[in-house]
Each structure stands twice: as C-alpha cells, then as structure tokens.
Amino acid sequence: MQNFRDYYEILGIAQDADSQSIKQAYRRLARQFHPDLNPGDQEAEERFKSLSEAYEILSDTSRKTQYDDYRRYWLQQKSEADYRDLEDFNRFVDQLLNRQEVSSPAAQPRPKASTSHTTKNLRRRDAEASLHVPLERAFQGGTERVRLEDGRALEVDMPPGMVTGQRIRLRGQGMNGGDLYLNIVVEPHRFLSVQGTDVVCHLPITPSEAVLGGQVTVPTLDGPVQMTIPAGIQSGRKLRLAGKGYGRNSAERGDQIVEIEVVVPKLLSDQEAELYEKLRAIESFSPRANLM
Numbered sequence: 211m212q213n214f215r216d217y218y219e220i221l222g223i224a225q226d227a228d229s230q231s232i233k234q235a236y237r238r239l240a241r242q243f244h245p246d247l248n249p250g251d252q253e254a255e256e257r258f259k260s261l262s263e264a265y266e267i268l269s270d271t272s273r274k275t276q277y278d279d280y281r282r283y284w285l286q287q288k289s290e291a292d293y294r295d296l297e298d299f300n301r302f303v304d305q306l307l308n309r310q311e312v313s314s315p316a317a318q319p320r321p322k323a324s325t326s327h328t329t330k331n332l333r334r335r336d337a338e339a340s341l342h343v344p345l346e347r348a349f350q351g352g353t354e355r356v357r358l359e360d361g362r363a364l365e366v367d368m369p370p371g372m373v374t375g376q377r378i379r380l381r382g383q384g385m386n387g388g389d390l391y392l393n394i395v396v397e398p399h400r401f402l403s404v405q406g407t408d409v410v411c412h413l414p415i416t417p418s419e420a421v422l423g424g425q426v427t428v429p430t431l432d433g434p435v436q437m438t439i440p441a442g443i444q445s446g447r448k449l450r451l452a453g454k455g456y457g458r459n460s461a462e463r464g465d466q467i468v469e470i471e472v473v474v475p476k477l478l479s480d481q482e483a484e485l486y487e488k489l490r491a492i493e494s495f496s497p498r499a500n501l502m
Contacts, residue, residue: 214284214299217264217277225278229269236265237464241406245375255375262373266307269461273306304379335385341368341392345399348372349431349456356392364390371458372396373404401429407464408455414473415439430454430466437468445472 218225221235239261241247248254267273280302339358347354351370357363364383376394383390396404403410413428423441427434432454439449447470455464478486 215260215264216281217268220260220264221268232265232268233461236261236269236462237407240265241408244404244406245373246404247406258373259375259377262376263303263307265462266458267303276306333386334388336388336391337384338391338393340395341366342395342397343368343372344397345402345404346431348394348396358390366392369458371456371462402431402466404456405467407457407462409464409466411466411468412471413468414471415443417472417474420444420470420472428466428468431456439470443470443472445470 218227221232221239223231223235227235240258243254243258243261245251245255245258267277280299337358339356341354341356343354347368349370349372351368351372354366354368355363356366364380366378366380368378372394374394374396378392378394380390380392382388401411409431411428411430413426415426419426419439420443421441423439423443425436426439428437428451430451435451435454437449437451449468449470451466451468453460453463454466457463475482
C-alpha cells in the first residue's frame with residue numbers, strides 16, 4: 211500500500227485540528243494551487259486534487275474517524291484493523307467517498323452468449339473519456355450522459371463542485387469489466403470564473419450608475435441577485451457577495467468577487483447627447499485639477 215497519503219500533512223495541519231482550521235487550511239491552499247490559476251502546471255493540478263480529496267475526508271466526521279483509524283495502524287505498521295478486503299489505499303478512499311458507477315440500464319454490461327468461449331479470455335482494460343460540463347452544471351452536479359468510443363452511453367450521477375482536471379472512476383465500465391475514468395473539463399462561463407473557492411465576476415455598469423449608485427442585478431451560480439453599488443464607485447473596485455463562491459457544499463463555498471467596470475457608451479441618442487452637454491456645462495468635478 212505504497213500509495214498511502216497523509217491528509218494532515220497535505221493540508222499542513224495537526225491531527226487535532228478542529229473543523230474551522232481544516233477549512234481554513236484547505237481554502238488557503240486551494241486558492242494557491244487551483245488549476246485555473248496555474249494553467250498547464252501538472253504539479254499544481256495534482257496538488258489541488260490531493261487537497262480536495264484530503265478536505266472531503268477530513269471535513270466529514272464519520273470519514274475522518276475511519277481515516278484516522280486507518281492512518282494510525284498504517285503508521286504503527288500493525289494489522290489489527292480489518293482492511294483485508296481493500297486492495298490498496300486508493301480502494302479504501304474510494305469506499306469512503308462512495309465513488310462508484312451509477313446503476314442505470316445504459317450502464318449495465320451486455321449479457322454474454324452461452325456458446326461463446328472467447329469472451330472469457332479477454333483481458334480487463336481500463337478506459338478514459340473526457341466529460342465537458344458547463345460551469346453551472348459542474349457546480350450543481352446531477353445526471354450527465356456520457357457517450358463512449360465503443361458506442362455505449364452511460365447515465366452518470368456526477369457530484370457537485372466539479373473542477374477541471376478531476377478524475378471520476380466508474381468501476382466495471384471500462385473494457386471487459388475494467389474501470390472507466392472520466393476526466394472532467396469545466397467549460398468557461400461568459401461572466402463568471404472560478405479562482406479556488408471564490409467566483410470572480412466582472413460587472414459592467416453605466417456612468418450614471420457609477421455616479422449615483424443603486425441596485426444592480428448580478429449573475430451568480432445560484433441565479434441573479436440584487437446588489438447595492440455605492441455612489442461614486444470607480445472602475446476596478448471589488449465588492450464581495452459572501453457565500454456565493456464555489457464548492458461542494460455551503461460550508462466549503464467561498465465568496466463571489468464582483469469587479470466593477472465603468473463602461474462609456476459609444477453611441478448616444480440625441481436626447482442623451484443633449485443631457486451630457488448640459489451636465490458638462492454645469493459639472494464642477496475636474497479629474498485633471500492636480501495636473502495643472
């Protein structure tokens with residue numbers, strides 16, 4: 211079982227760390243090693259996967275207890291724990307996280323003909339497939355239909371909070387009873403981008419909205435929400451929507467960062483142009499006063 215991973219060491223915390231310390235350590239490191247912030251960096255991607263796996267187990271009381279028992283016996287190199295049915299540490303983790311194939315008619319293996327003897331000698335072989343998921347569905351999880359190269363189609367119950375680079379194993383759905391690995395690719399969103407457990411939104415507003423402030427509608431992964439823009443806000447100012455970030459559950463989610471961009475219209479109606487002329491004639495504000 212050389213693939214054992216010490217999740218406390220991965221998160222850089224002590225074994226007696228409380229749930230808040232576990233969460234804080236994960237969020238700090240997840241931001242640092244998230245694939246979206248380290249494009250093309252395979253080492254950062256693998257580190258992020260390990261961090262996510264460690265947090266998923268240590269943040270769950272029941273799973274953490276089972277893992278602590280396993281870890282203690284591993285470190286002591288004893289065999290009192292009954293893990294004889296587990297081939298290796300990866301199998302143990304898969305059982306903890308309930309990683310398994312979804313039962314559906316499309317996912318069932320085809321029956322073998324009683325007169326055929328060649329299928330018994332075919333070697334099991336793992337297979338891989340890419341699953342491209344829109345950001346909203348990656349966040350929510352749910353049933354996805356996967357089309358495989360051999361013509362099969364599987365209905366798979368995907369977990370919430372998926373990220374690019376994540377691999378999901380479906381036991382027995384590869385070639386001749388091997389496993390199938392789904393490589394997750396989260397598609398870019400028009401307005402939102404994920405940075406660790408936070409979501410970033412670049413929000414365009416009009417000059418009048420920037421000057422006067424007021425309520426504006428902001429897209430989030432939970433749907434549109436109303437947000438108050440303070441009067442006199444400048445381009446580049448960042449506002450925060452607490453708890454509207456990315457994650458598999460509410461305890462894990464970060465925040466949504468709303469970055470303001472004041473957009474000047476290129477085309478004006480006659481009435482708008484007239485009002486801007488009147489405003490220019492009476493306005494007292496001079497952004498270039500200190501240049502003279």
